[in-house]
Amino acid sequence: MQLTLGPVPFFWPKDQILDFYHAMAQQPLARIYLGETICSKRREMRTQDWLDLAQMLTDQGVEVVLSTLTLLEAESELKTLTRLCKQDNFLVEANDMGAINLLHQQGKAFVSGPAINIYNGISLRKLQSLGLQRWVMPVELSATALQETLAQAQSLSSEPMPETEVFAYGQLPLAYAARCFTARHRNLAKDDCGFCCIEYPQGIELASQDGSELFIMNGIQTMSAKTYDLCDQVSNMQDMGITALRISPNSMDLAPVITRFQQAIAGQPVASAQIRLNDITSGNCNGYWYGRPGMDQID
Numbered sequence: 001m002q003l004t005l006g007p008v009p010f011f012w013p014k015d016q017i018l019d020f021y022h023a024m025a026q027q028p029l030a031r032i033y034l035g036e037t038i039c040s041k042r043r044e045m046r047t048q049d050w051l052d053l054a055q056m057l058t059d060q061g062v063e064v065v066l067s068t069l070t071l072l073e074a075e076s077e078l079k080t081l082t083r084l085c086k087q088d089n090f091l092v093e094a095n096d097m098g099a100i101n102l103l104h105q106q107g108k109a110f111v112s113g114p115a116i117n118i119y120n121g122i123s124l125r126k127l128q129s130l131g132l133q134r135w136v137m138p139v140e141l142s143a144t145a146l147q148e149t150l151a152q153a154q155s156l157s158s159e160p161m162p163e164t165e166v167f168a169y170g171q172l173p174l175a176y177a178a179r180c181f182t183a184r185h186r187n188l189a190k191d192d193c194g195f196c197c198i199e200y201p202q203g204i205e206l207a208s209q210d211g212s213e214l215f216i217m218n219g220i221q222t223m224s225a226k227t228y229d230l231c232d233q234v235s236n237m238q239d240m241g242i243t244a245l246r247i248s249p250n251s252m253d254l255a256p257v258i259t260r261f262q263q264a265i266a267g268q269p270v271a272s273a274q275i276r277l278n279d280i281t282s283g284n285c286n287g288y289w290y291g292r293p294g295m296d297q298i299d
Contacts, residue, residue, distance in 0.1 A: 002030035106185035121152025170248025
């Protein structure tokens with residue numbers, strides 16, 4: 001079983017991004033996903049910067065996958081997407097069907113991100129016929145739903161199964177909208193946002209009326225305030241044939257998290273699961289894995 005690092009979902013300064021990935025290149029990660037997946041106005045890192053970073057990591061022996069935008073709304077975004085899909089140096093993680101279509105037209109293999117709605121074996125085999133090599137399970141699916149999807153896909157074809165990657169740690173990506181919630185928070189129009197997301201490197205925490213931490217607003221994206229953590233399910237996922245676990249970046253030191261997952265993969269005792277963000281103390285959750293509300297924590 002491999003351990004991977006998903007794309008950074010937050011808007012960080014370029015220097016912070018570069019420092020972060022220089023540090024992550026030294027970690028025992030099988031694969032690193034790079035790219036802007038939330039908003040094309042986040043231009044601290046331009047397309048060429050991501051490509052240069054990808055090459056630098058590759059030169060250090062790291063496998064790199066380029067991740068695409070999840071919600072495209074402009075011609076300029078389509079041009080960037082086309083450039084990413086036409087390059088031949090790196091595998092692409094498609095986060096919308098437009099990217100899948102472009103990659104299929106060029107006969108290229110691809111990874112499907114967690115925003116692609118694969119909810120059964122029929123969809124999985126269909127996308128595999130279009131070039132899908134690996135899929136990241138939608139985060140809202142349960143372990144039971146995953147097992148049923150894989151079993152159905154196996155019954156439909158004798159072709160080898162695509163690799164399965166599970167989002168195993170981080171703030172859950174829940175929804176995307178055409179409206180920018182961060183700009184709205186600042187009473188700014190989306191087209192005149194002043195790139196204010198960069199002032200919220202962990203997003204904006206949103207509590208319910210009773211004061212419970214509920215969501216994190218990250219530009220056009222809604223995330224969970226709690227940290228999804230499936231470290232205690234590693235052994236079960238190994239038995240299911242899951243090939244990779246994804247850690248989603250945030251502003252905390254991820255080295256202890258990576259170590260904990262590596263220990264679990266190796267069958268060793270692991271450290272405490274209560275590793276929190278710098279100033280977000282909403283705790284952990286794992287409800288989706290059990291077919292429960294995502295914010296639940298099942299012990």
